[in-house]
Amino acid sequence: MKIGYARVSSTTQDLELQKKALAEAGCEKIFSESLSGKDNRRPELIKMLESLRIGDIVVVYKVDRVARSLKGLIEIIENLNSKKVDFVSLDSGDKVDTTSPMGKAFFQITGVFAELERGMINARTKAGIDNAKKNGVKFGRVLGQKNKGTKDKLDKIRIFLGAGKTYSWIAKELSVSKKTIADVKKQISSV
Numbered sequence: 001m002k003i004g005y006a007r008v009s010s011t012t013q014d015l016e017l018q019k020k021a022l023a024e025a026g027c028e029k030i031f032s033e034s035l036s037g038k039d040n041r042r043p044e045l046i047k048m049l050e051s052l053r054i055g056d057i058v059v060v061y062k063v064d065r066v067a068r069s070l071k072g073l074i075e076i077i078e079n080l081n082s083k084k085v086d087f088v089s090l091d092s093g094d095k096v097d098t099t100s101p102m103g104k105a106f107f108q109i110t111g112v113f114a115e116l117e118r119g120m121i122n123a124r125t126k127a128g129i130d131n132a133k134k135n136g137v138k139f140g141r142v143l144g145q146k147n148k149g150t151k152d153k154l155d156k157i158r159i160f161l162g163a164g165k166t167y168s169w170i171a172k173e174l175s176v177s178k179k180t181i182a183d184v185k186k187q188i189s190s191v
Contacts, residue, residue: 004030037068064114
């Protein structure tokens with residue numbers, strides 16, 4: 001069975017081009033998500049990997065849609081190899097046989113380029129931000145300005161701290177900084 005995986009980095013990007021190409025390639029099921037590919041803990045990727053059976057073929061639009069780092073790519077390929085599943089990237093038009101030495105080498109080289117591309121994007125973004133700062137552009141909220149949703153979040157932080165949740169868990173759950181959580185904890189301790 002051909003199983004497709006489509007991914008874009010944010011909800012503002014469109015998955016339809018990838019989904020259409022995967023459907024045209026004969027994918028009977030397509031898993032898709034709008035998340036960064038910097039790690040492999042993505043819900044739809046995990047569901048896809050768990051659903052695979054011997055003889056399946058995973059199809060992606062481009063290799064960097066499944067992983068953005070060489071380490072992440074190798075981890076996924078090892079998972080596919082252990083399940084005896086093949087991998088096809090529509091971008092190259094070639095079926096990559098990851099069980100052969102040549103297929104492994106090709107895949108690792110492709111992964112290196114995906115990681116290089118991500119590094120170059122990060123470098124360009126940093127250079128753009130640095131340039132904007134030099135030209136007087138300010139980033140973040142104005143000093144003293146509060147986020148409109150902060151009061152509700154502060155109440156929830158107190159509840160989560162009381163329940164013994166970790167700073168990391170609370171920060172992720174409420175989209176707040178660990179400093180905000182620490183400030184709330186200081187307020188609780190001083191009362």
